[in-house]
Amino acid sequence: MVIAMVLYPEEAFAASLKGLDIWWNVVFPALLPFFIGAQILMALGVVHFMGVMLEPFMRPLFNVPGTGSFVMAMGLASGYPIGSILTARLRKQDMINKTEAERLMSFTNTADPLFMAGAVAVGMFKNAAVAGIIMSAHYISALLTGLILRFYKKDAPITKSPPSTEGTFSRAVKALNSARAADNRPLGQILGDAVRDSVNTLLLIGGFIILFSVIIQMLNTTGFISYLSIAIGYILIPLGLSTTLTPSIISGLFEISLGTQMASEAMAPLDQRLIIASAIIAWSGLSVHAQVAAMIQGTDISIGPYIRSRLLHAILAGAITAYLLTNETLHPVFATIGEPIVAELPWLNRFALMATIFLAILALIFLITLIVYLRSGLRLIFTWFKN
Secondary structure: OHHHHHHOHHHHHHHHHHHHHHHHHHHHHHHHHHHHHHHHHHHOOHHHHHHHHOHHHHHHHHOOOOOHHHHHHHHHHHOOOHHHHHHHHHHHOOOOOHHHHHHHHHHHOOOOHHHHHHHHHHHHOOOHHHHHHHHHHHHHHHHHHHHHHOOOOOOOOOOOOOOOOOOHHHHHHHHHHHHHHHHOOOHHHHHHHHHHHHHHHHHHHHHHHHHHHHHHHHHHHOOHHHHHHHHHHHHHHHHOOOHHHHHHHHHHHHOHHHHHHHHHHOOOOHHHHHHHHHHHHHHOHHHHHHHHHHHOOOOOOOOHHHHHHHHHHHHHHHHHHHHHHHOOOOHHHHHOOOOOOOOOOOHHHHHHHHHHHHHHHHHHHHHHHHHHHHHHHHHHHHHHHHO
16 A cells, blocks of 8 residues: 555545545534534433433333433434444443443444435435435434344343332433532533544544545555456346446445445446445445444444444345335335435534434434333323223
8 A cells, every 4th residue: 555655646645635625624514513512411411311211212122221312313413433432432431331332333323314415315416306215225224223233142231220219200310410420520621621532533533534535546546446346246247236336336345435426426227326325325434444443442342243233234225225216105205305405515504404303313212212101101000990
């Protein structure tokens, strides 16, 4: 790689500038407010409050504690790699165990909706109607991955809440107050620490983006990718996919944006290009995998289950995309989702939209949890009358 950069310095420099441009204009302004907000909410004990309130939702479905609901909502709304960052923080605070952290990180580290609807659908495919299909397939397959992973090490110990005779809301408030007292930092220090840690994390992410941008460019320039194309072609033909999609698959193996861009430009039918793009987005690329590996340093969380779940997520996303494209009943419904979103949004609008999605996901989780509570209460009342 070093020899390639010496032989092709102009290409390496241009690739690094491209990576820097993506980080500074898209990633940094979009993720910084969420990083800061997440750290403040954790310091104030909001995550502990949610952990008690939403245990009936997260434990039966995904076999993780209720605190995972905060990670899931933030991850689905904000995109890579905030799910892994928050999971690592929960593990460091001993709010989840190793197995639960591996389950949680494997389905909450997803692409953000604006990337799929704006950058991919409108910017790359030039077709806003496909945004609904891409987003729906991505999130449905992510949740299915989480449901499947609930059986990962199913006999492993679980993180249990301390026994209490108090009501759920009272326990949640007490957990919030206890967490705030244990943190014991003044609000000014919490804000300062949140800003400093968030900027440092984003600098690390920026370094990975620039690094992998250069690596991919060098692989393209030296012709290495063309050699891999031959092997990938033998896999695509039995699946009924065009071999023109091979370069996009290889590029997507390393980096998500370049892979989806090449998939949108391939000389293949639209449905095949969408299937491959969905799989690439779910896989997320070795660039994101490297970011996740860096985020979980200092914990005992293993990167292995995460990488295997990304492969599962990619297969499911591709299969669900194919199903949505062939199902005439569902296709019109999913195709309309995301049409109002434009290709380029100012970062403040991006933040506002992602914050709205975060709150909507959180409201949905609370609604399902409320239904569970009401159902349990009605069952108790029925049993009391019966006796």
